[in-house]
Amino acid sequence: MAGAMAELVTRLFDAHPGTGPYLAHGDDVRTRGDVRAQVVAEAAVFAGAGVTEGSTVLLQVPPSYTQVQAMLALWSLGAQVMLVDHRFKPAEVEAVKQVGRPQFTVRGGPSGATPAFAREYELLTARIAGGVPASTGHRLVQFSSGSTGVPKMIGRTPASLAAEIDRFARVEGMPGPGDRVLLLSSTAHSFGLIAGLFHSLARNVTAVFASRLTAAELLATAARYDVHAVFGTPFHYALLATAKEIPPLPSLKAAVSGGEIMDPAVAAEFTRRFGIGVGESYGTTETGVLAMDVSGRLRPSVGRAAPGVVLRIEAGEVEVRLDEGSPYLAGGGDRYADGWLRVRDRAELDADGRLHLRGRGDSLVVIGGLKVDLGEVETALRAHAGVTEAVAVHSGTIAAYVVGDTTPADLLAWCRERLADYKIPREIRVLPRLPRTPNGKLVRRHDVLRAAAVPA
Structure with missing residues (x-):
């Protein structure tokens, strides 16, 4: 597994080399070449601090160019990145440290709520006494709430991430080469990170970010860049539907909601105002995307299983086949057994293979x-x-x-x-x-x- 994450980062950048735009925020548009050069520079700084293949690094930076570049730089060195939400309070970060035992922390920007995507933050890298290097090939580590207050530690391998990037590319209706997507979903969480950042890098798509979280600002940004798609959460679509005026958006052809299931009334109001349906991307931190419908025409289902995903319903709950083994590095209990992960969502599969969610089967x-x-x-x-x-x-x-x-x-x-x-x-x-x-x-x-x- 040595070097596999660095190879994945290289492959993503090599897929569409040149001067095409990758990230856009206001007047600051960064090409793939710009971002790659910044990643190389950041990697040199991290390497100078002692980060190397297999180092464990807790990264807590608000969504920003800095966060994106730091992640890619750490992965280009082969580090295991423990991605922590910038909204976590010190007590929550300490709990993560106790479970994950990172060797380094990389932090920047304010903790708590931030208005929207930002451009740059100053980073502070620190070595932690008693930290341990990665003992597995997992290179993305995320943390999920635990019922006892101890977070579950969830790992993704380079192969798992590469498979999910390919999965998104094979979903009908996803943005393709030359398209622009207004990315509202957090880049610290799976949908924004993989469908937003990684898919865009792999498919020559431009990820566009807004400066403020208001309906007027989001729509002004969408119009300025003439976006082809919007990725967000139900909150974002409810906010957009409150806009007093909607500017012309001639290229808009897709809107996808991830993170939680959308209230049908919110989807209907967005469709009434904007003239396009809102699709769903259903997945988990442990697995990535499981089912998806970009068109929004398959409601009230969340669509069919994504390409390469094997689902089944056991005792009324979703289970997904994971051939790599358990995604849990700590916690998780008995949710994984015999190659199947219990997602703990109650659901049904209809005769056409569409997945209908019926609520949670646990306290999540x-x-x-x-x-x-x-x-x-x-x-x-x-x-x-x-x-x-x-x-x-x-x-x-x-x-x-x-x-x-x-x-x-x-x-x-x-x-x-x-x-x-x-x-x-x-x-x-x-x-x-x-x-x-x-x-x-x-x-x-x-x-x-x-x-x-x-x-x-």
Whole structure:
């Protein structure tokens, strides 16, 4: 596996050498040659700091040119990149370090929310005492919420990433050579990273970024570059549908939503305003894309299995064939067995092979395209000295119900120090007791908990 990630990066750049544009942000358009030169320069700096083949590096940089170039530079050296969301709070980053044991951290820019894609951040590279080199061939490592508060560590090999890039290229309707895609999905997560950045590099597509997260700015950017496609989350499409005026977008032919399943009403409103359907890209951090429909014509399904993906439904839940072995480097429990990964999404396959999702089969929920395990929220709340019991539920937003000697304001401040903003409950209630089932289990139904919070 030595050098496989560096070879993949080289192959992606070599696919379309020359002066064609790769990244565009405002007046700053960077060709493949520009980005490649910057990657080479960044790699020299990282190598000077001691990063080499198999080094483990925690990368936490907001979405930006800097983030893209740092990732590619580290991979060109053969490093294992632990990609951490810039919104993670210090306590969450520390938990990642305890699980992943990186040898280096590369950080830049502010933590917490940022308005949109930026251009440049100054990077700070530091060596961590006690870090260990990679013991496997995985070169992209991401972290998912764990119900105990300990993050699951998920690895992707160069072969897995290369296969997914090829998979996207074979999906009907994906942007192709010379096209421009307005990339709204986060480049720190799978859809934005692979479908957005890597697919664009492989297929001679220009990835376009907006400066501010407003409907007017997104549409102005789309019009300025006459984009052919939009990649985003349901939040982005709901935002775009609120625009007072829609500029001419003569080349727009595709819009794809990833990260969470879109409310049909949002899809319908976007189609009414823009005249094109919104497709779905369904996948997981562990596997990448599983099913996809770019056209938006296969709703309410999420489309058919992507090329090369083998799916089945067992006990009403999605399972996917993974021949490389378990993607979990830490955590994951019994989700992988005998070559099959249990995705934990309830679903059905119709006679035409289209996948229809029916909700989650565990405590994982999706907030703004980002996955949150409600068990992690409960663990954070129970760590408060004044809390004896806690239940977190999701009904559009996260709500928490606790028993203890504390206040909602105190618990909100507690959570803000320990959880990324998108994981923080939007409602916290302190109750004298939590409802339980006849056999003593805590009730996790929002309507029952809300009723218990209303004074008799």
